[in-house]
Amino acid sequence: MGELGGFLRIQRVGFDKRDPEQRVNDYEQYFTLQSDEELKRQGARCMDCGIPFCHEGCPLGNLIPDWNDLVFRDRWQDAIVQLHATNNFPEFTGRICPAPCESACVLAVNDDPVTIEQIELSIVERAYEEGWIVPEPPDRRTGKTVGVVGSGPAGLAVAAELNKSGHFVTVYERDEGPGGLMRFGVPDAKLPKSVIDRRVSILQAEGVRFEYGVDVGRDVTAEQLRERHDALVVAIGSRVPRDVETPGRELTGIHPAMDYLYQRNRWVAAQEGRASRAPEPGTEIVAKDKNVVVIGGGDTGMDCISNANREGATSARILDVYQELPPGGRDERTPWPLPPKRTETTYALEEGGERRWGTEVYGFSGEDGRVTHVHARKVVGTSSRDLQVVPGSEYTLPADLVLIAIGFTHAEHEGLVEQLALELDPRGNVKTMKTYRTSTDGIYACGDARIGQSLVVTAIAEGRKCARIVNRDLGGSPMDADREKLAIGAWDGEVDHTLRHEADVAGNVRLGDDFFSGPGGPI
Secondary structure, three states, X not given: OHHHHHHXXXXXXXXXXXXXXXXXXXXXXXXXXXXXXXHHHHHHOOOOOOOOHHHHHOOOOOOHHHXXXXXXXXXXXXXXXXXHXXXXXXXXXXXXXXXXXXXXXXXHHOOXXXXXXXXXXXXXXXXXXXXXXXXXXXXXXXXXXXXXXXXXXXXXXXXXXXXXXXXXXXXXXXXXXXXOHHHHOOOOOOOOXXXXXXXXXXHHHOOOEEEEOOOEOOOEOHHHHHHHOOEEEEOOOOOEEOOOOOOOOOOEOEEEHHHHHHHHHHHHHHHOOOOOOOOOOOOOOOOOOOEEEEEOOOHHHHHHHHHHHHHOOOEEEEEOOOOOOOOOXXXXXXXXXXXXXXXXXXXXXXXXXXXXXXXXXXEEEEEOOEEEEEEEEEEEOOOOOOOEEOXXXXXXXXXXXXXXXXXEEEOOOOOHXXXXXXXXXXXXXXXXXXXXXEOOOOEEEOOHHHHOOOOHHHHHHHHHHHXXXXXXXXXXXXXXXXXXXXXXXXXXXXXXXXXXXHHHHHOOOOOOHHHHEEOOEEX
């Protein structure tokens, strides 16, 4: 009990964040990792719960208590094996996942949760530094080919898994580089694009082909792509932005948030000498010396604030319909183990800007066809679906640039989806008739294109699951049988169904020899 009590007295130590006043002047990663010794201490805070709710909180089902324990025991190489067993890209999730696993941590019931995300990122970065992450191309090829449309986290995951199965995989991306919204929507301060390129170079060395600047449905028809491949996976994301329908919306200077973020990420790429596309003349979106108002208080809205501050905006405000968080930051509408919809502060607000809670925009006004003001009012309610206006709460804010960051509606239908004649669900996403199979034979869908806007960790999980179905429909892989044997572990390859064997197959069951002993001696 004394040892356990000592563990629980270890306080949570999160990422080491750079001074906001300094980091707002550059686009470098805004945080660094703690030392190995501190990370071992943080790993010791994990209680290895009998029911690990962190597993349920993670869409990937990451083996979190296992690699927390391995870090505590200084077994970093074993930790990356456990981490990669469920997550193809922990360097992505370790940076930009909102960590629903931490919200579900049992410690979060009445204490600070384990710093799971930081430990995850530390494991994978240590693995890169030590040279443990190297290309592992498949030993054999099936001769089957798969085309993956979209190189976001879902597309990358399904490509990685199908390539491991021995299929020839080609990823088609309409933009100039891989990553989808991870590259063009997330600021470099959160996710340096070199991190994406590093992993993609591994995938290329393993045999995955990438074709950039290919807009499927326009540059090449869907039918042409079907003729090239034995299977096609639609992983185009959910890219149609949700708009606001208020008077004055037609004024210039009001844009979907992602249009602005795409331009800023491409601007940073150009400064660093990476491939980038300049905006068409006259379409530039600039925040410098402007009063910026962002509608929507989620991650995308915060990323807009971060970029506006770095550009040198005169002011930057977020208008969020959510109600202000109570003291302590835990909203009663999202009790443990549910992940919160909002947090008390964010990296962007630490750098500057203002968030106004419980605020709804009901109109815009301007001069000479350009927005100059936003008209807002206070609202109450549990979500955007049941808002009630507070009488007499209307006010006006100066606004030279308005960015709408209230999410996305569904995947784009024009082009690929229409040419494939894919059936859609009631929300406009690609409907999958049975698991990840679409209404058209040989065509599959995964990620946001299938389920709607979601998290990076969910997208990776979608890609992994979709790959299993595609592999099965293609007749499997010559490596499948090998994997089954590998799962049996150190036994002779024959399933004997003993308790010891089942524990070994499970892999995360830690049972000593005494467990297998009874009145009659060892089993």
